[in-house]
Amino acid sequence: MSKTINIGIVGLGTVGCGVINNLSRNKKNLKKKYGFDYKILGISASNKTKKRPINIEGFNWYDNPLDLTKNKEIDLIIELVGGEKGIAFDLAIETIKNKKGFITANKALISTNGKILSEISSKNSVFFGYEAAVAGGIPIIKTLKSGLFLDKINDIFGILNGTSNFILSRMNSANKSFDEALTEAQELGYAEADPSFDINGMDAAYKLSIISALSFGEFPSLENTSVTGIEKIETIDHKFAKELGYKIKLVGKSTLINGKISKEISPMLVDEDSSLGKVEGVSNVVCINTDYNGTLILEGEGAGEGPTSASVLSDIIDFSQGTKSHLFSKSFEDLTDSVSKIEISNRCxxxxxxxxxxxxxxxxxxxxxxxxxxxxxxxxxxxxxxxxxxxxxxxxxxxxxxxxxxxxxxxxxxxxxxxxxxxxxxxxxxxxxx
Amino acid sequence: MSKTINIGIVGLGTVGCGVINNLSRNKKNLKKKYGFDYKILGISASNKTKKRPINIEGFNWYDNPLDLTKNKEIDLIIELVGGEKGIAFDLAIETIKNKKGFITANKALISTNGKILSEISSKNSVFFGYEAAVAGGIPIIKTLKSGLFLDKINDIFGILNGTSNFILSRMNSANKSFDEALTEAQELGYAEADPSFDINGMDAAYKLSIISALSFGEFPSLENTSVTGIEKIETIDHKFAKELGYKIKLVGKSTLINGKISKEISPMLVDEDSSLGKVEGVSNVVCINTDYNGTLILEGEGAGEGPTSASVLSDIIDFSQGTKSHLFSKSFEDLTDSVSKIEISNRCxxxxxxxxxxxxxxxxxxxxxxxxxxxxxxxxxxxxxxxxxxxxxxxxxxxxxxxxxxxxxxxxxxxxxxxxxxxxxxxxxxxxxx
Missing domain, CATH: 3.30.70.260 (ACT domain)
Incomplete structure (x- = not known):
């Protein structure tokens, strides 16, 4: 009756250590609610001796993370390294080829390699979970896969990057300059030392490409995507936007127009009373707009140890239950390449x-x-x-x-x-x- | 490779006919995205000759819906009759005893009979889906079951009844009296001829008892729940609330306080800029407040043919995938009876x-x-x-x-x-x- 899942974890930064903490804190819960136990059979990271919030001495250390994929006892490998190529990619491929489950929080990996990952995970019939890759603790991937949206989605859009939303919020509410707000974000741990991908829109573009793939049945891709960051927004713009009844938010939006898909990341003016207008700080929000099921809005924490590790655990639970689904909404054969760019016409x-x-x-x-x-x-x-x-x-x-x-x-x-x-x-x- | 699910449908009102339409519209989608086909092997309702939006001539009609549970070819029965006892209850019990899957949109059934349904569905290891029973097209049941909230939920609250929210919204925005707003709701099809359960808070109380059961591991129950409806609210109250920066909303809230659970349905003043304050018309919203995963907010259509049938279809998909979960968050043995009432202390x-x-x-x-x-x-x-x-x-x-x-x-x-x-x-x- 009792099932044990044997896990390997690669990447022991904030999220990796958070997953180990979260698993340990909820060992009893996992057993009572979902009927399984787990063991961490191996861990790996680039630096063994780095100071970490958890003590890793009790775990089997692997210098080469790829060796975890060769351990026949391991059922599931969790990748929390990041990066679109390199070790994250190799680990994904080797894990799938060895018919183990794979869980990742790595949006760049999925966005860049969606086609090959879809092909080989389908061929090998393995579990591939990535709830944590988009919008932290918001269950957007599961919701898009749930079958609530069998009918056509018209568009999907939202605030997908917490760092830039924090910066825009502080420029607006505290009258800070872009540089002051960025410094504040860095001091609070909301922005990396190199925040380029957050502020130039690339992080949001990766995420949009994934939810767009799930919504519209294409391989994720940044091709044909218009990406504008928030670097050119001045404090004065917030002031004038407010005067006009708007807020300025970095919006990612994917829209189906006559069978083609328009993908765009741009600072936009949103009504201050709208679902996007009221989302402040590091929060994220995603709106799914349909004919038959109205508009569904999901709002929550976009990043951080707690929400991200909770999403990883929800994937572990899906793995434990034998949940099967295509990597994106359709089988590899039914997905299409990104179609040619189409612009939204006629807007203010x-x-x-x-x-x-x-x-x-x-x-x-x-x-x-x-x-x-x-x-x-x-x-x-x-x-x-x-x-x-x-x-x-x-x-x-x-x-x-x-x-x-x-x-x-x-x-x-x-x-x-x-x-x-x-x-x-x-x-x-x-x-x-x- | 190809799997066919044989379905019986009981109850052919707006939602029942909507489910048949939705299935038919998405036959190809179900096959492509989820790999299964379906057949409707039997239908039943109280009145065969009633005028309906669909033609039922092509389906096998059962005068006695319980006979569907005896048809060995049927895998799954969908109950869309409503009511806490009577045919809905008998059908649930007989379906489960015959080891078929059961899907319902019936909040009263689940709220009132949660204990027995949990016991026998666990004993018979059958699928029991009720996504459509709470908050229409919002995937709140799946989200609460997903394992995103293994750690303690502090409280769960929201606007759970679309009819009363429509009435309150119209009193506030159009300066209508309660009676005028109710009449408008009835004319638009948002309120039944007898709207008692919507306006006296009972409908919201049923729903709250279910999400509270999922959040806190108790059997659903209206016991120890304080329920106040919206009947005593005057247009003048909205006016004064607005002057103070608030809106009046019918809020359902379940809060964990020192191991006890306070459950309450009441019109409350909510900040006009808050997540609840912004939700107008027949929409619903649910907020889940936690220590580790922040606050997750789900907002969408609370009722209607489209959202409700979409939720039923998402349950059919879970059934097709062999998804296993406890009826509520824990096994029958681990759930507790509703504990003694505790009041929220010290609020304005x-x-x-x-x-x-x-x-x-x-x-x-x-x-x-x-x-x-x-x-x-x-x-x-x-x-x-x-x-x-x-x-x-x-x-x-x-x-x-x-x-x-x-x-x-x-x-x-x-x-x-x-x-x-x-x-x-x-x-x-x-x-x-x-």
């Missing part, structure tokens, strides 16, 4: 520019917009507001009427080649109806 | 009364509050506001400082025995920190 944009203080500049500026088919819904111009180093120009904020991306791009190119503006303008899409 | 209350227009009434009124240990944080008194038929009294609204339930109850009893007030006062808890 927030435009912020610094117009040089010279006679006639506003007339010239608006005529460029008009020539490119952009018509203006609202304008705010404040003489008193200047950026440091931009004393001879005045911020002008506009909300456009619905317009297509090509018009925005051509207006942008024309504007940066004039002497009308002192800093490149920014155009942020306004998210409609979430 | 909204108090609305109609004070008769006579000299000294305010002084007498406040001295009764003071005598009962209730101290006042905010007061609004508006001479111009009257209820129909309450011309000789003035509404007085107060927000109290934190106080225990006993003090509220004793003040209430004392007040209604004076001639100070013209209508029983209402005390609504203020929900903290959601």
């Amino acid at each position: 944009y927030y435009l912020r520019t610094f117009l040089v203080d010279q006679k006639g500049s506003m007339a010239k500026f608006t005529s460029i917009l008009e020539k490119n088919g952009i018509s203006i819904d609202q304008v705010i111009q404040r003489g008193g507001e200047h950026l440091k180093g931009e004393k001879n120009s005045t911020p002008v904020i506009m909300l456009t009427h619905p317009v297509d991306t090509d018009s925005i791009n051509s207006a942008f190119l024309e504007l940066i080649n004039t002497d009308l503006i002192s800093l490149n303008p920014i155009f942020l899409p306004v998210l409609k109806d979430d | 209350y909204y108090l609305r009364t109609f004070l008769v227009d006579q000299k000294g009434s305010m002084a007498k009124f406040t001295s009764i509050l003071e005598k009962n240990g209730i101290s006042i944080d905010q007061v609004i008194q508006r001479g111009g506001e009257h209820l129909k038929g309450e011309k000789n009294s003035t509404p007085v609204i107060m927000l109290t400082h934190p106080v225990d339930t006993d003090s509220i109850n004793s003040a209430f009893l004392e007040l209604i025995n004076t001639d100070l007030i013209s209508l029983n006062p209402i005390f609504l808890p203020v929900l903290k920190d959601d």
